[in-house]
Amino acid sequence: MLVNCPKCGFSQPQDQYCAKCGVDMQAFKPKPPPMSTRMLASPVIVIGLVFALVFAGSLYIIREQRRQEVTRRMDYLKNGPLYAESLQPASARDSASAEDIPEEVAESTPPPPAMAAQAVTAVAASSTTAPAARQMIGNEADLSSLGGAAPTGDTEAAARARPVDMNVHYALAPRARLLQLVEVSRAESNFVDFGEFQMGTLRGVKNMLGRLDVIENVRKRFDSPNGDQMWFVGARNTDAPLGLTTRLSLRGSDNGLLRGEIEILRSLHESPEFSQGIVQKAFGPAEFAIPPQAGLLIVLNLPRVPQYDETAMTPTQFLRIFRMPDFKQRQSDFVMLVDFESGAESGRPGTPAPPAPPAGR
Template sequence: MMVTCPRCGFQQPKDKYCAQCGVDMESFKPQAQPWHKTFFKNPVLHVAVFVAIIGAGGFYIYKNKQANQSDVASTSRPSVRVNSSNNLPPPPPPAPETNLEVAGSMNEVPAAAFAAANSGDADVSKELAAARGLSAEATATPDESKKATTTKNVSGPHLTVYYAEVNRQALSRLVEASRSSGQFIAFNDYSAGIVPGLEKRMQIAGIKILHKEERPVESGKTLQWTYGIKNRSTPGVEIGLTTFFELSDIDGNNLRGNLEIQRTWREPSASGGFEIQRKSFPAIFEIGGETGFLMAGVMPAQSNLENDDELTALDVYKILRSSQFRAGESEFVIFVEYDSK
């Protein structure tokens, strides 16, 4: 019968002592190996490490692919964001005996541009517009601002801006469509968002177009137009809405730009009376194809003016005569579409 020495591994016929190393084979107990040697020799560990390496590599490849897809999607899909009010330019100087409040602003549009729109001197307005890089043709003087019923038919790349009264049910549908696109923001007093298939959605019941404005867009030029009237109690100040649009980029059928609605309005004051206040509603968006942009919540339900009839004679402000609007059952909404042709 052959036995193996537990110390040196020598095989020999059964005996008490090893013929090679002389150890007592019956009483010899080998020393236990250090735990780390036993651990690293375990084949299960080898398999686990291999699986972990393969899994980590696969996860890295997956995350990298997802990040690339996200980058592509972010540059191709319509988007909207509202400017933060933390980086506001200084407000324009207030008119005598008025209290002008600026709530937010579009950083790319100089605050002094609004002063040009409110100036009673058309030449000054044009000079300021030229100094600020505004399009002289698109900058509305106070006299031109009263012609709210005029719609410009333009060719080439242009914006189409609709001022509309939308009942709550129709507005809810538009907001739902905008939220589903992932590009809707509710910001303080107003909300804004991208709406897919806007042209078709504007055909639904509950949307009444008050006024349509078409403006050509050109890189490097800021569009500006105003609808308003002179306020009798504050000479030199024009009550109404001024629209600024600055083109950032055109990529094929997609347009990226900055939109700002500035409102000069007679509103309740903290002291309990009424005072002229100026507020701004800015947004940066990208639209193209069948997508469009909407902004809601920029129009108060009342003008609080002595000459209210003069304001409501303009198409944009006929909503102030609406009993639904005054009761909060409808909303003033601005729609923007882009046509590259």
């Protein structure tokens, strides 16, 4: 009977030793294959590697898309609406202009039933849940608008035709006061929290200002409840803008709710070493829908490091925040309070106007 040598494969009659290589064929044990060869031969490991590659590729694509979106938003905030318009293909702009609807027709179109029901539900929820939280601040909030009747179609049409004045107050709030404001805003049922950026509805904004350290005021006017405004607070006489760029868009009103969105670009130093440069970070866009006599509470996290060299530049009102002891010691936080007034409300007697913003804005 012929047998094959387990080492060299030589075929010979059955014997203990190989006639060609001399190995003991009965005691010989072949060397096991390398670990890599055995792993590649396992179908379970091969399938796992394939899934890992697919998952890593998908994760990379998603992160790249998010990065491009953030970059696009930052460019939009830095360069204004003209940049966003230039990103749109010419064919899309032509088709959009061809499909424009007259303003009177668009405004007379009623909102979808689902949207109307959602708005009514939001107003009802705020009417029932907000008073308990507002008790924490006493009589600071203006509750007179909670029991108002729903506006008629003629009233809404007249409201759409009126301009809207917006007052933005940049302030520092003591930590205890800020917690109370956030609690009141959360009770309005449309509070959003993105970590470093929080926003919610707040009633009686003007009544809150006396208990905050207001640093700067900005006043803007919308010709109607549909439009965009963009402004900057900080210093422009540096290598790059140092401060906050804000874009706020109004998208009309329905069922008494003023709708829109806000987006903020923060351009500040995040390290005491100015040589490391200004870091830009975008927040939003965040949508809002606020009832009459209400405004917005925005809590934005700011780096608690100096932002300018006192010997090299004179700080603007906003940049003085970073030299205030309470802010540096984390005893107070930065907030933005936004209130809106229709043309009739802003022009009525006895309505105080906030201080005008500094020149150059």
